Amino acid sequence: MMRTRPLKVALLGCGVVGSEVARIMTTHADDLAQRIGAPVELAGVAVRRPSKVREGIDPALVTTDATALVKRGDIDVVVEVIGGIEPARSLITTAFEHGASVVSANKALLAQDGAALHAAAEEHGRDLYYEAAVAGAIPLIRPLRESLAGDKVNRVLGIVNGTTNFILDKMDSTGAGYQEALDEATALGYAEADPTADVEGFDAAAKAAILAGIAFHTRVRLDDVYREGMTEVTAADFRSAKEMGCTIKLLAICERARDGASVTARVHPAMIPLSHPLASVRGAYNAVFVESDAAGQLMFYGPGAGGSPTASAVLGDLVAVCRNKLNGATGPGESAYAALPVSPMGDVVTRYHISLDVADKPGVLAQVATVFAEHGVSIDTVRQQGKDGEASLVVVTHRALDAALTGTVEALRKLDTVRGVASIMRVEGE
Structure with missing residues (x-):
């Protein structure tokens, strides 16, 4: 049985992504209702420039007071696509406090304050979904x-x-x-x-x-x-x-x-x-x-960006959150039980491709090889080209700690025979 009372959605932001979310909600309203088990209704749209014409959106829904919108108390889901840290963070936590779950595409905020946002969602028994925050339309x-x-x-x-x-x-x-x-x-x-x-x-x-x-x-x-x-x-x-x-x-x-x-x-x-x-x-x-x-x-x-692809991910989350709302449940929250330490870059094992500008004279390659050996870095391949007293030396290493590779490069810079380090790039995927 489909519930006749619609689930009300507040949209924060109506730019490239937000306008596509509103369009899809309108044009696919019947399908969304069948998939969710209840109609979804766009109950308000918070924007910065209310005078801008927004095709397909009732001007009566548009407001510049985002805080008042999320505090209404009858909003079931808040969709946040304004980006940035503030006011997005405050609006999301306010939404939780006033009974709404949240769908967000805000990667910067989630990367900085995801733990606090998850804690706020859990405290108030709400959902926090953010598929669109990482790779657009790609389910990840x-x-x-x-x-x-x-x-x-x-x-x-x-x-x-x-x-x-x-x-x-x-x-x-x-x-x-x-x-x-x-x-x-x-x-x-x-x-x-x-x-x-x-x-x-x-x-x-x-x-x-x-x-x-x-x-x-x-x-x-x-x-x-x-x-x-x-x-x-x-x-x-x-x-x-x-x-x-x-x-x-x-x-x-x-x-x-x-x-x-x-x-x-x-x-x-x-x-x-x-x-x-x-x-x-x-x-x-x-x-x-x-x-x-x-x-x-x-x-x-x-596609990892763009209005329609990102809106697709937002709507997928919206359907999931609305289903949870109807069932009186919430979806997966934060899972941080492992609490593993995050190691610095120096502890990463990788390979380097190093291009050096060197003097074209005997003994240079031996000096360079000695520096690698002193830092415990094994050389995989070496290519050397020389002309008119100058030469380029390209060295590809075997796998080693990034700290050792970085130390090697710094030592190479100090050699009299090395005129410059033209480029350094890691080699991955092998």
Whole structure:
């Protein structure tokens, strides 16, 4: 039997994503009602600019007083798509206090204050869902926290930012430099006017914190995630990658230590073999590779941003939360029982691709090899090219602690025969 009284939804934010949420709620109202077991009604829309025309939305629903909207007491679900830390944090906690569950797409807030928000939801017996916070339309959070709940996840490796993947893909396929590829991404609308959050890895780091927390049942905050941007990646790096049978991606990597006693979370550009499934992810698409004990290797792929894809994830959460509401239940909350320590980047085991500008004279290679040996780092391959007293030396290491690799690079910089370290990049996915 379908309940006739509608479930009331308050929408905070009506930009690209919010307007799509409202549109889908309206155009698919009958289907949503059948799937939920009750109609859903858009009861209010909080915006900053009320005078803006919003097609398909009754102007009588529009308000600038978001606090009053979430305090109404008759709201069943609040959908938060305004982003940022405040006022989103206060509005979400206020919603819980006044009887509403919350669906959010706010990766920055969840990465910074997810534990406190989960605690507030639990205190008031409400749901907090956020599938849209990590990879747009790609179902990822629910599989990690529900479908794989009986398994042990060891590693999550992914491309979780479409802007950076578009730029790196252009550099790879056309030979363009970073700035040229960024300009094209901006012109096509893939990059913001200020692309810092994307290209410096802040966006991906927030998503990595969320994924690591869910995958490893451990609280991981944004500050725990090691981060490097991709602005220093050059066309020469791609040429070197191709010589190794690799390409370059900005990766979010969350993994357990081999002894299972700690976890790490990091974001940085890395070379990956062309044989790895993530190497073929092109354009602005996202993909996440999950490795677990029982299920083995799984890959989730699709559009990671945009109004419609993100709204799809929001509506999926909305349906789940509304079903819970009708059943007088709540879905999975925070699972942080493992409470594993988050190790620093220096404890990560990885490989380095190092390009050095050196003097072209006898004994240089021996000096360089000695530095690697002194730091306990084994060399896999060496390529050297020289001309007119100058040379480039490309060294690829075997796996070693990142701290040892970093120490090696710093020692190399001090050699008289090393004129500069042209580039350093980690090698992953092998």
